Every structure is written in structure tokens, then in C-alpha cells.
Amino acid sequence: MTGTTVLSQTHFLSLTNNQPHCFELSHSFNEKGWLCLLKRCNSMEEFKQVHAHVLKWGIFFDSFCMSNLVATCALTKWGSMDYACSIFSQMDEPCSFDYNTMIRGSVNNMRFEEALLLYVEMLEGGIEPDKFTYPFVLKACSLLGARNEGVQIHGHVFKMGLEGDVFVQNSLINMYGKCGAVECARDVFDKMGEKSVASWSAIIGAHVCVEMWNECLMLLGEMSREGRCRVEESTLVNVLSACSHLGSPNLGKCIHGILLRNISELNVVVETSLIDMYVKCGCLEKGLRVFEKMSEKNRYSYTVMISGLAIHGHGKEALKVFSEMLEEGLAPDDVVYVGVLSACSHAGLVDEGLQCFKSMQFEHGIEPTVQHYGCMVDLLGRFGMLKEAYELIKSMLIKPNDVIWRSLLSACKVHHNLEIGEIAARNLFVLNQNNTGDYLVLANMYAKAQKWDDVAKVRTKLAEKNLVQTPGFSLIETKRKVYKFVSQDKSTQQWNTIYDMIHQMEWQLKFEGHIPDTSQVLLDVDEEEKRERLKCHSQKLAIAFGLIHTSEGSPLRITRNLRMCSDCHTYTKYISMIYEREITVRDRHRFHHFKDGTCSCKDYW
DNA sequence: TTAGGGTTAG
Incomplete structure (x- = not known):
């Protein structure tokens, strides 16, 4: 005291x-x-x-x-x-020491512009910056995302002859990385003489910033092979983030192993990253085990666990963990409530969701953000309470964004409500006119309602706008390598074998009574062509590849960038039964665990 | 004379 x-x-x-x-x-x-x-x-x-x-x-x-x-x-x-x-x-x-102090203090106090102004003042006053000046000036640039200024300062570093200082180099890598200039970061890194752990962490972090996940893993491999630097927790937290995005549990498990071998007691940041990695890679059980063993839990750890349970459709368990968090005396914040409300939404827990939405505002004094409203619209909409969802949007004190209207539109598609769907689409197109997916959902709704003129109008609009659909892809990991497939993919050398497998699977599916849902194909082609297109969706190619390259009975894990189409969903249920495989698919929204012909989402997604 | 540098989770 x-x-x-x-x-x-x-x-x-x-x-x-x-x-x-x-x-x-x-x-x-x-x-x-x-x-x-x-x-x-x-x-x-x-x-x-x-x-x-x-x-x-x-x-x-x-x-x-x-x-x-x-x-x-x-x-x-x-x-x-x-x-x-x-x-x-x-x-x-004031001397360089004083300027260094002031620059450092400004950065620590989030006064980044002031830090840069002090640096300019220093130069104008003829005071020579030293090797201690640059790490903080560069940090100010990274946190401002000020690449142009960063480049100029890089020039000054050369002029001052400080380009060989390892701390300055690390700061340059960080600055370029945070500004998205990974090539420049790599250039500094490659030219370094002696690299420290921080250098490796910084270059891996730079690749994380631009989502070059495979490169992150390759760099970790390089780092271990070089063997001069001991891998630290901070390096591995970045790599774990890469594993989560790639949906690569095997690599994630390797990292967990490295951590356990090298560090006697993992800190709360690393453990939270591990939970995040496991749940995002589809290994909910492993995530839960790490969570239960943690000696110290904070709001971050509870949030990853709750959101993890949510994306796996375990709404009740997520609410239980949330109660534990409150019992521990940890105050909830807006982010944890996003997890809680999405847990209710994924599991169809309407009453619980409404209750949480109320207590968030009136018990905990948290103003709902657009994300919370998004969860609520999703919750009501998926459940078929489309009017209530629409009323909620109208009652919002903040302006609804495109995500909210998109959520209502997609609920209208599921529940075939063209009237509210058109309202949602109208509002959506005011806010965002460039999302191909939105036009396709609307066209799909018109097609279901046999309104072919309207389908044509939406298509014309798409053509006028010259919009291209985001290419969907599926990732699958076998033998510690991640393979990527796009729809109708013939880029791999083994495509012949994969298409043979697809053909074989098609016969098996037909025998079991599967009828392809060609309404998913919005192209003006005949039924046969539609079936051809449908059977080569990226997820199906990834499954075929997985069945060829893994041993009988072993589970398959697939990560997709987009939401699964309903034909792929039914198809995968059949495959899990026919080939006796557990198939986990992570799409843009959640996880689906397919086993014995059923899916963990109970067709509610 | 002094002290001072990079990286880490929802």
C-alpha cells in the first residue's frame, strides 16, 4: 500500500x-x-x-x-x-536523451502524432537522433499505419548509419508489417546479420498482418532449423493465430507441443491463443481441456471459450461458462456479449437470447452495438420471427449497417418470405451495392418463387455492375500440408484421380437416394450441366481428396471461406454415412460436425 | 553523470 x-x-x-x-x-x-x-x-x-x-x-x-x-x-x-x-x-x-524520453512517453500514452512532431522538432533543432530514437518513432508510425512517414524515417536510419542496429531493424520490420508492406519487412529481415527472437517474431507478425498463414509456418520452420534463437511464447502466439486461420489442428498441436517442451508454465495469453486455435480448428474438446486446466482465467479467456462453444452450436454450455464468468466476479464487456448472443443464435435459444440482450443493457449498462443487434436479428430471423427481427431493426437507436440487413435477407431466404426479403434487399443495396452474394440471394428467392422476370432483372443489374462472385474455396489438411480447392478446380496434378473419386461418390450417393439440389445453381444452363457444376463445388473436391489421402475411418477437417450451400450440406451428410467418416466443416459462420448421416447443426444454420 | 529499445490473446 x-x-x-x-x-x-x-x-x-x-x-x-x-x-x-x-x-x-x-x-x-x-x-x-x-x-x-x-x-x-x-x-x-x-x-x-x-x-x-x-x-x-x-x-x-x-x-x-x-x-x-x-x-x-x-x-x-x-x-x-x-x-x-x-x-x-x-x-x-533539450538533448537527444530528452527527446527520446518525450517521444517514448508520447507513444506509451498513445499520442502518436505528437511523437512524430517531436521527432521533426528534434531534426529541425539540429539534434542528432540516435539508436534509441528510432524504435519509438517507428512504433508511432506502425500504430498510425503511417507507411509513407515510415519509409522516410527508414531513409533517415540509413543517413544516420544506424541500419545495422538490431533493435532499429526489428522496429523497421514491425513498422512495415503493421503497414501491410510485407515485402519491405522481408527485405530488412533478409539483410540482417544477426537475428534475435524479436526479429523472427516481427517477421512472422508481418506475415500474420497480411494473412499469409502458410508463410508464417514456413518461417517458424526456418527459425527452428537455424537453431540460434529459442522460440518464445510471443512468436508462437502469432503462429497459433496462423493455425486458427488455416484451420490446421495438426500444426496447432505441434506448436502446443513446442510450448510444453520449452516453457514450464504457460501464461494466460498463450493459453487463450491455444483455446482459440483449438476451437477454430474444430477441436472443441481440446480447447475445453486447456480452458479447464488454466490456473488464471480472464475476460479474454472466457470470451474465446464462449465464442468457441457458440460456433460449435453448444449454446447451453456457452451460457453456463458465461454464468461461471459472472460468478468469478469478472465484469462482462461488449465483446463477451457478442459471443453470448451469437451462442444463443447458433443454437436457436430465443428466450435466453432476449433475456441476455436485456440484462446486458439494464444490469450491466452496456449499450448495444451494431454487432449485438446483428446477433439479435440473426437469432430472431433464423427462428422464423421475421416480423420481430424487422421491428427490432426499426427500433434501433443506431443506424443499421449492411450486415444487419444481410442477416434479415438471409433469414427471409431460409423461411421463404419474399415480402420482408425485398425490404431487406432494398435497404441493403442502399448501403452496399457491390456484394455479389446479396444479389444472388435475392435472385435465388425469386427463382424459388418462380418469378423469372425478377431473376432476370437482378442478373442484369449484376452484369451492369460488372460484379464478380467471390471465389469460394475449401482447405483440407493431410500429412501436415494444407491443400486448397476452388470450384471446378483442375489445377492440381492429381485432378484425374480426384474426379474419378467424385464419380465414384456420385454413384454411391445415387444408390442411397440423394437427389442433387440444382436450385443452388443460378446459371441459365440445363439440368445436366447444373448437376455437373454442383458436384465439383470446392468442398466436394476437398472431401474426395481427403478420402483418397487419409486412412479408412480417420476424420476429415475442412475449412471454407464462404457459407456452405445446402447441397454441399446434404451431400456431406450422406458421405459421412456411406464412407463412415466424421467430417468437420468450418464455414464462414460456424462448425458443422457430420457423422452417420447427420449434422451437429441439426440443419439449423 | 542519468535511462532508454522489439513481440503477445477475445
């Missing part, structure tokens, strides 16, 4: 951790004693008293003393950047 401070004319008394410190000011203050006192300050109150005495003793204009006052004020947790600025402004000749 930090107690009160009483500073008299002759004594400085501070109660730190209940230990009184008493100094004879007359003996110690005017020499090095003031530095001692400065170091013992624990609050601005105490600092101001030391400052007052510095002024009283007339040592204020000693530059060494001023530098230390500024540094203490700008860099301690309890300090004040404004107060530091006021002392700094009184300095006649």
Missing part, C-alpha cells in the same frame, strides 16, 4: 509499503539526494513536492536534473505526460 506523503521544509517522508522513509533534506537534497527521492516517488503528489524542492534549491536549471524530472514524469505509470511537456518546454537546450 502506498501511503500519504508529508514533505516539510527539512524532511521528506514517504510511506511506501508501510515502510517510512525519512531523509534529512538539508544534507542530501542538493547533491545526489534529489535523485534518490525522485526514484522513490509513487505518485504525482510526491513528484510535485520533489519538483518544488528542486526549484527551491535552485538546481532546476541543471540539465541533468531536468532530464531526470522529465523522464520520471513521462515514463512512470503514475506520471503525467502533460506535466512532462510543461517541464520539457522550459528546457533551454
